[in-house]
Amino acid sequence: MALMNKVQNIVVLYGWRRNAFLLSSSRSISTFATGCENRILKSPSLVSLDFPDVWNSSSTNYSEPVMDKLASEHTARIIDGKQVAEEIISKVANEVTRMKKTIGEVPGLGVILVGERKDSIIYVHNKIKACEEAGIKFKLTEFSDNCTDDEVCDAIMQFNVDPSFHGILVQLPLPQHLNEERILNVVKFDKDVDGFHPMNIGNLAMRGREPLFIPCTPKGCVELLIRYGVEIMGKKAVVIGRSNIVGLPASLLLQRHHATVTVVTALTSNPEEITREADILISGVGVPNMVRGSWVKPGAVVVDVGTYPIEDKSCEQGYRLIGDVCYEEASRVASLITPVPGGVGPMTVAMLLYNTLESAARKFNFVLTS
Structure with missing residues (x-):
């Protein structure tokens, strides 16, 4: 196969959110995974997340920020995207086998x-x-x-x-x-x-709509957040980048999960000030080590979508991969963080396979058991 021959010759890899009535009548986002251990994905349908916005006077109440600093020896818990992806692909394989039989x-x-x-x-x-x-x-x-x-x-x-x-x-x-x-x-x-068709992106953006497919990388990011028990509803999320592949759909998907979302672009004048307010920070621009530890709010969850190779003669391939986030610094401040490699990348592939399985199941009226 021509592609396999090309792969063998490659030595460099390039890269790149509560109202009281809600809490009494429905589950919070972080509890959707409970009782669905056999499902391939833990993410709920988007329409099931839709409900009216009800504003009340407490929305404007002010409280002093908590300024506790994490100890210097603190190290964030690693979000193991590779392990989660392997679990998902294994369940997809089981469904494919059952479909064939x-x-x-x-x-x-x-x-x-x-x-x-x-x-x-x-x-x-x-x-x-x-x-x-x-x-x-x-x-x-x-x-x-x-x-x-x-x-x-x-x-x-x-x-x-x-x-x-x-x-x-x-x-x-x-x-x-x-x-x-x-x-x-x-x-x-x-x-x-891949979820890039205008109708899929449009349905992702509109409440009451369910896209046939959600773009794989943002879908993988949110799946990781849910599986690691990260509450999205009501949290401040910052997405660095607004690409059609990652930034735009990620911001839309987080909004559908009721996060308050800010998008940082290349023209944003105060990115560090904005990102330091984020409970959830997702970066996908392909600028190595751009996000320093000083950019991260203590206890934040950091999802690094960037991938970039740097020369390293101590590695067998002659290079090693780093992301948008300076891992060594951010891991001393964040509560959870994805590594590069082994974080979001494998999840993108797993979501692609799941979307393909779901498409076939829809065509054949085949009911997925997990």
Whole structure:
């Protein structure tokens, strides 16, 4: 396989929220996982989270902030995304096996890879490996850097009409000469397992709506928060970055979970001041060690989506990976933190597989047991 040959030659990897009546009539976000240990995902449906906003005078009450400092020897608890992803993929595999035995069908994922970006090649390789582990049918269509929009769109159309494929993924980013908006719009809505179709993003943004698919990386981030017992409702969340892949959908998803969300962009004049107010901090911009310990509120939960290689001759590959967050500093201040690698990355792949399984189950009216 051409992709496998490319992977073998790679030595560098690039990267990048309460009203009293609510508490008496419904569970808080952090309790949704209780009693659903057999589910593949612990995250509830978005529509089940929707309820009216009721403001009262207590909303404006002021209390002095707590300024207790964590001891200098404090170390944050690690959020093990790799372990959680393995558990999810194992359950996906069980459902795929049951689907095959019951109805003789398996989920199928079609992937389009354009160009020779080393990070994209590795990401696709990881997705192929995970699909093989879960028993999901996989087909890769590759194009050179100088391909045209029409060529890529034609390949997507083939997956659109093929009933054996229930998910389509266009590996991003695409070469600059290609029209990403046009290409992604060609992906059939009910096969958009990456969750980037305007209808999926629109339904994610609107209360009372449930998208068919939530973008994999933000979905993985929130799944980790829920599994580690992090309360989202009513908390201050800051998302660094507003990309269509991570920042925008992450901010929308956190709002659907009733967090108060602030987005920090490259044009924000006081990012450190803003991030220090965050109970939950998610960064996904690909700027290594940008988020220092001084940016983090004591006891905050830090989710690092960034991935960046730096030269390190002591490592076998000649490099090691770091994230947007200066781990050594932030781990002395945060309560929970994702490492890089082994944090959000594996969860992105696991969510892709789950979305593909869910798409196939929807098509075949197959009821998932877990």
